[in-house]
Amino acid sequence: QVQLQESGPGLVKTSETLSLTCTVSGGSISSYYWNWIRQTPGKGLEWIGYIYYTGSTYYNPPLESRVTISLDTSKNQFSLKLSSVTAADTAVYYCAANGGYDAFDIWGKGTMVTVSS
Amino acid sequence: EIVMTQSPATLSVSPGERATLSCRASQTVTSNLAWYQHKPGQAPRLLIYGASTRATGIPARFSGSGSGTDFTLTISSLQSEDFAVYFCLQYTKWWTFGQGTKVEIK
Numbered sequence: 001q002v003q004l005q006e007s008g009p010g011l012v013k014t015s016e017t018l019s020l021t022c023t024v025s026g027g028s029i030s031s032y033y034w035n036w037i038r039q040t041p042g043k044g045l046e047w048i049g050y051i052y053y054t055g056s057t058y059y060n061p062p063l064e065s066r067v068t069i070s071l072d073t074s075k076n077q078f079s080l081k082l083s084s085v086t087a088a089d090t091a092v093y094y095c096a097a098n099g100g101y102d103a104f105d106i107w108g109k110g111t112m113v114t115v116s117s
Numbered sequence: 118e119i120v121m122t123q124s125p126a127t128l129s130v131s132p133g134e135r136a137t138l139s140c141r142a143s144q145t146v147t148s149n150l151a152w153y154q155h156k157p158g159q160a161p162r163l164l165i166y167g168a169s170t171r172a173t174g175i176p177a178r179f180s181g182s183g184s185g186t187d188f189t190l191t192i193s194s195l196q197s198e199d200f201a202v203y204f205c206l207q208y209t210k211w212w213t214f215g216q217g218t219k220v221e222i223k
Contacts, residue, residue, distance in 0.1 A: 004160075037212075045204065045214035060211070094161075103151035103208055105172075107160040 002027035004095045004108035012089075014117045018082040022095030022108060029053055029071065032106075033098050034078045036069060038091040039110070051078055085115045119143055119207050123215035129223040136192040138218045140205035145185045149209040152181055152190045155202045155217070164203075165190065195220070 008020035022034070036048040049059035051069040059067045068081040082089060092112050096104040120143040130136045140150065152165040163172040165181035168188055178193040192199055200222055205215040 044216045045206075047212040047214075098208075101208060103163060103166040103206060104161075104212075105163055107162075109158065109160045 002032075002097065002106050004097065004106060006093060006095050006108045006111040008093075008111060008113070010112055010114060012085055012113060012115050014086055014115055015084055018080070018085050018089060018113055018115070020080045020093055020095075020111065020113070021077050022079070024076045024078070024097075029073055029076045029078065033100055034069075034071070035096045035098065035104060036080045037094045037096055037104070037107075038089075039094070040088070040091040042088070048080065048082075087115050089113070090115045119146060119210050119213050121205055121207055121213055121215040123203075123205060123218050125218060126216070127219045127221060129221050130195050131223045132197060133194050134223075136195055136199075136220055138190040138192075138203055138220070140183075140188040140190070140215050142186045142188075142207055146207040146209040148184050149207055150181075150183070150188050151206045151208065152179075153204050153206065154199075155204065161204075192220075 003025045005023045012018045030053045033050045033052050035050040039045045049067050049069050051057045051071050057069050066083045071078045092110040094110045095108045097106040098104045122141045124139045148168040150168045153161040155161040164175050164179050169181045180191045182189050202217045202219050204217040
């Protein structure tokens with residue numbers, strides 16, 4: 001059974017780049033679409049973007065200019081980078097998997113990231 | 118963007134009672150609607166997809182209905198482990214979420 005675990009710094013400074021990694025266990029990263037989702041107090045749950053095992057990506061348009069999602073198949077991991085962060089990016093960040101244009105079957109437990117100067 | 122609105126924000130229910138949660142879409146999502154259960158510190162758990170299909174291992178007391186813009190999640194007889202936050206997700210046009218309904222013990 002596939003499981004996901006987020007990791008990364010819990011505190012990021014304003015204007016810097018947030019970097020998180022999701023480790024996939026119990027299955028191969030060469031399947032599924034791999035997503036990042038966040039939950040903020042103000043906007044609730046927000047889909048950030050996905051990467052497919054082929055490397056193709058798609059990002060939520062409001063975040064597109066600041067987001068990069070990448071894949072490391074050798075480590076069974078995928079990563080999120082969000083640049084030029086502000087306090088509005090303070091959130092719990094989740095990684096999740098689905099089979100394409102479908103519901104998210106599998107989620108990680110989430111990791112809290114606070115943006116502060 | 119398709120906006121998903123859930124009601125009520127909080128639902129107080131006694132164990133053994135029925136809980137009915139609503140989710141409304143700002144435009145049709147056909148049957149591309151999922152429901153999740155989320156407890157603090159845990160990963161969200163997929164309950165229902167395709168508006169009415171239970172995910173693997175989900176008890177029969179959970180049922181989903183609706184299509185188009187109006188959807189309902191019913192928990193027929195609440196168990197102690199069912200007290201949690203429930204949120205809906207549409208996946209017709211990308212992915213957007215409802216703000217959640219907290220089901221608490223009355």
